[in-house]
Amino acid sequence: MCMLTLKHFVLQKEVLNLYRQVTRASRSIPDPAARSETVAWFRGEIERNKHLTDVGVIESRINTTLRELRQVLRVS
Template sequence: MGGLTLKHFILKHRVLNLYRQAIRSVRSIPDPQARKETVAWIRAEFERNKHLTDVPTIEDRLASGRRDLRRILPTMHLSNSRS
Protein backbone atom coordinates (compact mmCIF):
# COMPACT_ATOMS: atom_id res chain seq x y z
CA MET A 1 0.00 0.00 0.00
CA GLY A 2 3.09 2.21 -0.19
CA GLY A 3 2.71 5.49 -2.00
CA LEU A 4 -1.05 5.82 -1.53
CA THR A 5 -2.17 9.05 0.06
CA LEU A 6 -5.21 10.14 2.02
CA LYS A 7 -6.61 11.44 -1.28
CA HIS A 8 -6.28 7.93 -2.76
CA PHE A 9 -8.13 6.50 0.24
CA ILE A 10 -10.96 9.03 -0.18
CA LEU A 11 -11.16 8.38 -3.92
CA LYS A 12 -11.30 4.63 -3.30
CA HIS A 13 -14.30 5.20 -1.05
CA ARG A 14 -15.98 7.33 -3.75
CA VAL A 15 -15.30 4.70 -6.41
CA LEU A 16 -16.83 1.97 -4.24
CA ASN A 17 -19.88 4.16 -3.59
CA LEU A 18 -20.32 4.76 -7.33
CA TYR A 19 -20.01 1.03 -8.00
CA ARG A 20 -22.64 0.23 -5.37
CA GLN A 21 -24.94 2.92 -6.70
CA ALA A 22 -24.56 1.61 -10.24
CA ILE A 23 -25.27 -1.99 -9.23
CA ARG A 24 -28.30 -0.93 -7.18
CA SER A 25 -29.64 1.11 -10.09
CA VAL A 26 -29.50 -1.94 -12.34
CA ARG A 27 -32.04 -3.73 -10.13
CA SER A 28 -34.83 -1.63 -11.62
CA ILE A 29 -34.18 -2.86 -15.17
CA PRO A 30 -37.09 -5.21 -15.84
CA ASP A 31 -35.47 -7.38 -18.53
CA PRO A 32 -33.21 -10.01 -16.86
CA GLN A 33 -30.88 -10.26 -19.87
CA ALA A 34 -30.45 -6.47 -20.09
CA ARG A 35 -29.85 -6.37 -16.34
CA LYS A 36 -27.18 -9.09 -16.60
CA GLU A 37 -25.44 -7.36 -19.52
CA THR A 38 -25.50 -4.01 -17.72
CA VAL A 39 -23.93 -5.50 -14.58
CA ALA A 40 -21.25 -7.14 -16.74
CA TRP A 41 -20.55 -3.80 -18.47
CA ILE A 42 -20.31 -1.97 -15.12
CA ARG A 43 -17.93 -4.57 -13.69
CA ALA A 44 -15.78 -4.50 -16.82
CA GLU A 45 -15.47 -0.71 -16.66
CA PHE A 46 -14.41 -0.77 -13.02
CA GLU A 47 -11.98 -3.64 -13.64
CA ARG A 48 -10.48 -1.80 -16.60
CA ASN A 49 -9.71 1.22 -14.40
CA LYS A 50 -8.79 -0.46 -11.10
CA HIS A 51 -5.03 -0.02 -11.55
CA LEU A 52 -5.14 3.77 -11.88
CA THR A 53 -3.12 5.71 -9.34
CA ASP A 54 -3.03 9.22 -10.83
CA VAL A 55 -5.43 11.35 -8.74
CA PRO A 56 -6.64 13.68 -11.54
CA THR A 57 -7.26 10.68 -13.81
CA ILE A 58 -9.25 8.88 -11.09
CA GLU A 59 -11.30 12.02 -10.42
CA ASP A 60 -11.98 12.39 -14.15
CA ARG A 61 -13.09 8.75 -14.45
CA LEU A 62 -15.36 9.15 -11.42
CA ALA A 63 -17.05 12.17 -12.98
CA SER A 64 -17.36 10.32 -16.27
CA GLY A 65 -18.83 7.30 -14.50
CA ARG A 66 -21.45 9.43 -12.77
CA ARG A 67 -22.41 11.04 -16.08
CA ASP A 68 -22.62 7.65 -17.80
CA LEU A 69 -24.78 6.24 -15.03
CA ARG A 70 -27.21 9.17 -15.22
CA ARG A 71 -27.31 9.05 -19.00
CA ILE A 72 -27.44 5.31 -19.71
CA LEU A 73 -29.67 3.87 -17.00
CA PRO A 74 -32.65 6.19 -17.57
CA THR A 75 -32.41 5.38 -21.29
CA MET A 76 -32.60 1.67 -20.53
CA HIS A 77 -35.60 2.16 -18.26
CA LEU A 78 -37.46 4.02 -21.00
CA SER A 79 -36.63 1.53 -23.71
CA ASN A 80 -37.65 -1.42 -21.51
CA SER A 81 -40.91 0.19 -20.43
CA ARG A 82 -41.99 0.50 -24.08
CA SER A 83 -41.58 -3.22 -24.69
Protein backbone atom coordinates in the same frame (compact mmCIF):
# COMPACT_ATOMS: atom_id res chain seq x y z
CA MET B 1 5.62 1.40 -6.86
CA CYS B 2 3.64 4.54 -6.12
CA MET B 3 2.74 5.44 -2.56
CA LEU B 4 -1.02 5.73 -2.15
CA THR B 5 -2.32 8.77 -0.32
CA LEU B 6 -5.39 9.37 1.80
CA LYS B 7 -7.06 10.82 -1.30
CA HIS B 8 -6.55 7.46 -3.08
CA PHE B 9 -8.33 5.65 -0.28
CA VAL B 10 -11.16 8.19 -0.32
CA LEU B 11 -11.52 7.71 -4.08
CA GLN B 12 -11.46 3.94 -3.64
CA LYS B 13 -14.37 4.21 -1.22
CA GLU B 14 -16.16 6.48 -3.69
CA VAL B 15 -15.79 3.88 -6.43
CA LEU B 16 -17.14 1.16 -4.14
CA ASN B 17 -20.11 3.34 -3.23
CA LEU B 18 -20.67 4.03 -6.92
CA TYR B 19 -20.67 0.27 -7.57
CA ARG B 20 -23.36 -0.15 -4.92
CA GLN B 21 -25.37 2.62 -6.55
CA VAL B 22 -25.09 0.92 -9.92
CA THR B 23 -26.24 -2.37 -8.46
CA ARG B 24 -29.23 -0.74 -6.76
CA ALA B 25 -30.13 1.40 -9.76
CA SER B 26 -29.94 -1.58 -12.09
CA ARG B 27 -32.89 -3.10 -10.26
CA SER B 28 -35.09 -0.62 -12.13
CA ILE B 29 -34.08 -2.17 -15.46
CA PRO B 30 -36.87 -4.62 -16.32
CA ASP B 31 -34.86 -6.87 -18.65
CA PRO B 32 -32.63 -9.23 -16.59
CA ALA B 33 -30.08 -9.52 -19.42
CA ALA B 34 -29.77 -5.73 -19.74
CA ARG B 35 -29.54 -5.43 -15.96
CA SER B 36 -26.65 -7.88 -15.68
CA GLU B 37 -24.98 -6.34 -18.73
CA THR B 38 -25.10 -2.90 -17.09
CA VAL B 39 -23.53 -4.17 -13.87
CA ALA B 40 -20.94 -6.16 -15.85
CA TRP B 41 -20.11 -3.05 -17.90
CA PHE B 42 -19.49 -1.04 -14.74
CA ARG B 43 -17.42 -3.80 -13.18
CA GLY B 44 -15.37 -3.94 -16.39
CA GLU B 45 -14.77 -0.18 -16.13
CA ILE B 46 -13.45 -0.66 -12.60
CA GLU B 47 -11.17 -3.51 -13.69
CA ARG B 48 -9.94 -1.57 -16.73
CA ASN B 49 -9.00 1.46 -14.63
CA LYS B 50 -7.73 -0.17 -11.44
CA HIS B 51 -4.09 0.52 -12.34
CA LEU B 52 -4.54 4.31 -12.30
CA THR B 53 -2.74 6.29 -9.61
CA ASP B 54 -3.14 9.91 -10.78
CA VAL B 55 -5.86 11.45 -8.58
CA GLY B 56 -7.02 13.84 -11.31
CA VAL B 57 -7.41 11.03 -13.84
CA ILE B 58 -9.27 8.85 -11.31
CA GLU B 59 -11.68 11.68 -10.48
CA SER B 60 -12.21 12.32 -14.19
CA ARG B 61 -12.98 8.63 -14.82
CA ILE B 62 -15.44 8.58 -11.91
CA ASN B 63 -17.24 11.62 -13.35
CA THR B 64 -17.26 10.15 -16.86
CA THR B 65 -18.62 6.86 -15.56
CA LEU B 66 -21.35 8.69 -13.62
CA ARG B 67 -22.43 10.48 -16.82
CA GLU B 68 -22.43 7.21 -18.78
CA LEU B 69 -24.39 5.47 -16.04
CA ARG B 70 -27.04 8.19 -16.02
CA GLN B 71 -27.32 7.87 -19.78
CA VAL B 72 -27.63 4.07 -19.67
CA LEU B 73 -30.26 4.18 -16.93
CA ARG B 74 -32.28 6.80 -18.81
CA VAL B 75 -32.37 4.68 -21.94
CA SER B 76 -33.48 1.54 -20.11
